């Protein structure tokens with residue numbers, strides 16, 4: 065990044081002033097690039113901190129909320145949303161998983177997790193992208209946060225005391241000056257690439273198909289993760305007796321499945337899904353996603369912090385990606401609020417490294433866990449098949465072990481952000 069002369073101070077502009085025309089300069093404390101779930105969670109967490117915040121999102125709010133995806137939403141993410149005041153907005157439209165069943169292909173023994181194992185009223189929650197996004201967008205709209213949609217960062221210049229972003233917004237370009245830029249701009253993160261932060265990781269041999277279904281019989285708030293040798297197959301129960309399928313298979317097989325006529329695709333789906341919920345009705349077009357493991361070698365740089373998929377991506381097994389990002393956002397908010405209260409420079413490396421030390425290590429653990437699950441279960445190597453089936457039996461019988469596994473899967477380990485309450 066090029067260097068910028070020492071910071072000048074500009075009065076913050078109102079949203080109305082932003083509409084006024086070109087050559088505007090907006091000065092904020094924190095500029096969040098990417099108004100997806102993770103960027104908006106951070107904006108929400110900072111809304112009452114006294115810091116001035118801008119969110120820059122490339123799409124319109126409607127486009128950003130329209131993604132057809134549902135997430136396994138962890139207990140820790142739910143606690144963070146509760147403490148941010150978002151829960152009343154999302155709770156009516158989400159499901160509480162009352163059972164999560166893990167099994168190995170057609171091996172009849174399954175491990176069943178129940179709320180008693182977690183000591184809560186649910187094992188997990190099922191939340192749709194649009195539900196989470198609308199709650200966040202509504203909250204951000206009522207706070208004094210500059211939300212710039214259909215806006216793209218075209219140039220970044222980092223100086224000693226601030227970073228300058230040149231933003232394209234229709235025919236209304238804007239210069240934004242911030243003490244800290246947060247990249248929440250997804251897995252391809254243009255900001256991460258521009259900052260020259262390298263990543264570690266690989267693409268898996270598998271792709272992932274997602275599709276929305278309505279079973280004939282009630283899903284009974286039960287989630288399934290069934291590990292077939294070709295890849296894990298997950299069923300997430302959603303509101304309105306719908307289910308989201310997350311189906312992983314080797315690339316060629318996944319592509320071939322997607323190319324099948326609908327009746328044959330449904331027959332293949334039934335083979336993995338089973339017949340326990342009767343006939344299945346397809347509610348949307350199946351979609352294909354590449355699957356990768358990625359960890360940024362650094363989460364921070366002078367005046368820059370990475371959160372969410374901009375910092376890391378993992379295999380969808382176990383539904384961890386979004387949940388890791390929500391914890392990143394909560395952790396960074398806590399670090400920034402403390403720094404602000406102590407009068408520290410928000411963009412200084414000494415401040416940002418507190419966030420990096422906290423989150424990078426914990427995310428390594430989850431990335432390793434999802435990688436271990438994928439490799440251990442996506443194969444037919446006989447000794448490993450025996451070993452994992454033994455593991456399933458042991459987990460099935462020993463509740464304390466199920467509790468430990470659940471703590472890891474639901475993000476209830478490591479350091480929980482204090483400002484948002486303890487578990």
Ligand SMILES: Cc1cc2nc3c(=O)[nH]c(=O)nc-3n(C[C@H](O)[C@H](O)[C@H](O)COP(=O)(O)OP(=O)(O)OC[C@H]3O[C@@H](n4cnc5c(N)ncnc54)[C@H](O)[C@@H]3O)c2cc1C
Nearest residue numbers: 098100101102122135136249250372373383384385386387
């Ligand atoms: C098939 C599948 C299933 C999954 N299931 C789960 C699950 O069950 N549970 C779970 O926890 N995770 C799950 N994940 C992972 C989860 O989807 C991601 O971790 C999460 O969406 C990342 O959110 P994000 O806000 O970091 O990035 P994104 O959702 O990619 O948002 C980035 C935002 O930045 C904007 N943007 C990009 N570039 C710019 C720019 N230059 N300027 C301005 N704005 C920009 C984009 O428009 C977008 O709105 C799944 C992933 C896949 C692929």
